[in-house]
Each structure stands twice: as structure tokens, then as C-alpha cells.
Amino acid sequence: MKKLNCLCFVVFIILLLGCVTNNTKxxxxxxxxxxNQGLLIxxxxxxxxxxxxxxxxxxxxxxxxxxxxxxxxxxxxxxxxEGTNMDLHFSxxxxxxxxxxxxxxxxxxxxxxxxxxxxNHDIREFDKWQAFLYDxxxxxxxxxxxxxxxxxxxxxxxxxxxxxxxxxxxxxxEILHNILFDYLKNIQxxx
Numbered sequence: 001m002k003k004l005n006c007l008c009f010v011v012f013i014i015l016l017l018g019c020v021t022n023n024t025k026x027x028x029x030x031x032x033x034x035x036n037q038g039l040l041i042x043x044x045x046x047x048x049x050x051x052x053x054x055x056x057x058x059x060x061x062x063x064x065x066x067x068x069x070x071x072x073x074x075x076x077x078x079x080x081x082e083g084t085n086m087d088l089h090f091s092x093x094x095x096x097x098x099x100x101x102x103x104x105x106x107x108x109x110x111x112x113x114x115x116x117x118x119x120n121h122d123i124r125e126f127d128k129w130q131a132f133l134y135d136x137x138x139x140x141x142x143x144x145x146x147x148x149x150x151x152x153x154x155x156x157x158x159x160x161x162x163x164x165x166x167x168x169x170x171x172x173x174e175i176l177h178n179i180l181f182d183y184l185k186n187i188q189x190x191x
Contacts, residue, residue: 029071032059041074043094048159051188056080067093083179084169092163100160105130105153120173126185129154133177138168148176152184157191
């Protein structure tokens with residue numbers, strides 16, 4: 001009987017621990033919470049938090065390598081963005097500020113993407129955000145479609161916020177760039 005009680009207690013503790021874990025992967029430093037207003041993203045070791053007002057964000061759990069293996073990486077898809085019927089992909093990193101070694105997002109871009117095939121690129125700034133917007137080629141069988149992207153950087157407190165937003169749609173590139181930039185304007189930074 002004591003063995004059975006001990007076994008039940010161990011199972012209870014394991015189940016209890018499983019119920020109180022947060023929304024992070026074991027190797028992730030990112031914590032996130034959804035509520036009826038949107039999504040709050042933070043790291044376990046920094047004070048900076050991102051808040052995105054949307055009820056249609058979904059976490060993407062798959063990681064495919066590269067910078068996605070960084071424990072400070074996150075990836076979500078917004079299923080309903082004003083101005084389009086397509087999904088908006090929202091990913092990024094919350095990194096120590098000392099990792100940022102650039103004077104401007106353009107310098108970051110020359111190093112990161114200088115040799116890639118991009119077009120319709122533009123640099124925009126909002127508040128203290130610096131954003132690089134661009135399009136990448138889509139497969140030939142997709143006619144009249146643009147794949148628009150934005151990398152946005154903000155140095156805040158002790159954190160380098162590095163975001164990547166993208167959307168693919170038949171709308172003109174300029175409209176898609178505006179949708180991405182407007183989405184950035186709605187992201188709130190909290191301490």
C-alpha cells in the first residue's frame with residue numbers, strides 16, 4: 001500500500017509540474033501569454049516586453065535552423081490583418097544590446113542581406129524603430145504575387161529587438177509594405 005501511495009504521489013507531482021509549466025520550449029528563453037487583447041512576449045532574463053494587439057496570433061513551434069535555433073527567437077502567425085486576407089508572419093529575437101554592432105539598420109542589412117536577390121527595398125523610421133522593407137522573388141508559377149518583408153530594429157533598455165515580418169499577397173508591393181509598417185506601429189514596448 002505504501003508503494004502504491006508513493007507511486008501515486010510521484011505521478012501527482014509529475015502531472016502538477018506539467019500543468020504549471022509556461023508556454024516556452026525547453027531550450028527557449030522566450031515566454032509568451034495570450035489574452036483577449038493580444039500577445040505579450042518577453043524573455044526570462046530581460047525587462048523588455050512586446051505587446052501585439054491581435055486576437056488572431058498563433059504560435060509556430062517548428063524551428064528550422066539558422067537564427068531560429070537561438071533561445072531568444074520567437075515565431076507567430078497573425079491570421080487576420082487589416083488590409084489583407086493573407087497571414088502575416090511575425091518573428092524575431094530579443095537579444096542583449098551588446099550584440100548590436102551597427103550604426104543603422106542599413107548597415108545591418110548590407111551585412112545580413114547584401115548579396116541576396118531583393119527588390120523594391122525601402123528604409124523607414126518610426127519613433128526609434130528602424131525598418132528595412134523589401135520584396136523577394138516568388139516562384140514563377142505564382143503570377144502577380146509579391147512576397148514582402150520587413151526587418152525592424154529597436155534598441156531599448158538592455159535589449160536589441162530584431163523583428164522580421166512578412167506577407168505574401170496579390171496586392172502591390174507598396175500596399176504590402178504599408179501593411180507591414182502599420183503593424184510595426186501597433187507593437188507596444190513595455191517594461
